[in-house]
Amino acid sequence: MSHGQAATVADAETDTNTDTDASGVRAALSGLTTRGRSFLAAGVAAAICAYVLGQSDLLRVGLLLAVLPFVCVAVLYRTRHRVTGSRRLTPSRVPAGAEARVHLRMDNVSRLPTGLLMLQDRVPYVLGPRPRFVLDRMEAGGRREVSYRVRSDLRGRYPLGPLQLRLNDPFGMCELTRSFGAFDTLTVIPRTEPLPPVRLLGDASGHGDGRLRSLALAGDDDVIPRTYRYGDDLRRVHWRSTARHGELMVRREEQPQRARCTVLLDTRNLAYEGSGPDSAFEWAVSGAASTLVHILERGFAVRVLTDTGQSVPGEGVNGFTASAQESAQSAGLMMDMLAVVEQSDGEGLTAAHDVLRGGSEGLLVAFFGDLDTEQTALAGRMRQRAGAAVAFVLDSENWATGGTVTAAVDQRVRALREVGWTALAVPPGASLPALWQQAGQQRAETGGGTAGTGTWS
Known part of the structure; x- marks a missing residue:
């Protein structure tokens, strides 16, 4: 790759990262609640009035009101990426009409506590209502676990996910949603019933007459040998094959x-x-x-x-x-x-x-x-x-x-x-x-x- 090409790729990557950051900031600002927008509007109005009236104290109040929503957005945007979620399904295969349990776990890996967390998992309608949970404030390094049950009378494969987390700051200024990309699949198999023993075919064990599975080779080599394994009877060593392959070979056992x-x-x-x-x-x-x-x-x-x-x-x-x-x-x-x-x-x-x-x-x-x-x-x-x-x-x-x-x-x-x-x-x-x-x-x-x-x- 030439120097000009490398510069072009680097510029493209920089533009991509810039676009991603800009979209993230726009998404964070769009999460402002009614209270946050009201504080921002009040702060701007107070700043304009302070400028017109020449009141410096009113300007400080206006700046405080306007800056507080942005501070909440910045803190919550950083916290959103510091909360991890996982899902565990037990069991992953159930008969129709039986229940399975889904375990959700949230971990706060940041050094800051979170505000109120609202957790929601997306499930198909046939498995029941969409589960929603409200989690209390999670301390730094804290963990919360919740679970819910799913059940279907219809067989099939049903996706579970994505898991969605809604975060609120302590002041109620901003509300952000994060989706986790992990999916799980619940397989609902048909119902089965135990059947009584009846005389239809074969013996009780399901085996017919035992016979030696062999293929004729040359001379008396009438079986296909295999490599010696620890514990094999040495009386079954096939010496001609051993000499040919340079390692111990034994005759295969009779298989039913x-x-x-x-x-x-x-x-x-x-x-x-x-x-x-x-x-x-x-x-x-x-x-x-x-x-x-x-x-x-x-x-x-x-x-x-x-x-x-x-x-x-x-x-x-x-x-x-x-x-x-x-x-x-x-x-x-x-x-x-x-x-x-x-x-x-x-x-x-x-x-x-x-x-x-x-x-x-x-x-x-x-x-x-x-x-x-x-x-x-x-x-x-x-x-x-x-x-x-x-x-x-x-x-x-x-x-x-x-x-x-x-x-x-x-x-x-x-x-x-x-x-x-x-x-x-x-x-x-x-x-x-x-x-x-x-x-x-x-x-x-x-x-x-x-x-x-x-x-x-």
Whole structure:
């Protein structure tokens, strides 16, 4: 950069700082209260009268009245940047209808005490009224802590912030507002219900027959070795690989194959009627959340799949959770997805069918909205690759009125049962645990298909 360019940049930075300072001063002066403006006007008027009448004592009074608001502005403007604020949200993820607590802390890091402080945090309307607090005079180095509760019956992600602080000087001459840029996010996940143990697929632990995961190499190297770790049995040292790599290598342990489960959620807008926390779509979302939590607790590899073909968490093989140790993290990812899932504009289940067609056998639990003849046939073909398939078919047409299940829904359920599904119609306001128990009984009566008959306990 040339000298001329450097000078230009320096001048630009100086102008920017000057503009920032000028805007800050203008903002501070705009914070004068009615009392402060009255004192300023009275001081100017007294100074003019003193000049006209030649009264020096009146001039001193006028100067005092005029200068006092400016002194308050200067002190308060400096204090505004010496007060820090922070927010702590516990917990950051709550089920719909549960409460979370927000903790606010203000610290005065200046050497001067503050005046009256008015604290306000910005929250979405759905979480409740906007919290406001009045804090007493804060001494130098002092701290104040307050808290409030938020609650939502609607799942979603809600921003909290920015935190706004309003400061007043002791004389009431000036009032300034400061906004803190920090935001927090409250995630409201769907409600979940504990489900009873039923016989559907796999054994109690969620594992199939153990098998050695190996790839054939050359000669008798029929396993892929790994680096020796402290505590490994020396009898498992693979000497040929050790000689090749120059460090101790051991054979991998036999690893059990985890049973898999896909939770399919139909999000098509045309498949549901109504909205709100008691709508059919929200029941389906809550049912999917309850199912994935129940199955994850039993050691299954799980994924959530929507009609759009989107798979969550999307890690591991074919989108399933990678390992039992990652179940908690995977559950969080899937719950976060269900917290914000919206109804799609899709008209069919083709994308989900394509994903399931390329997968391996396992348990399939589906939550369907209204199905026509074509989509019922497509859902029936999803059963071909599943070891067991359970479908909950919602009758959203009568959901708002609370009527009984219509004949059309019963017909769709029978069609799914004929191709091997364990299918149940979901009447308005039905209990998922009761339906889950009913699904286990229905599967036991039909012989359980091709899947195992272990119990989830």
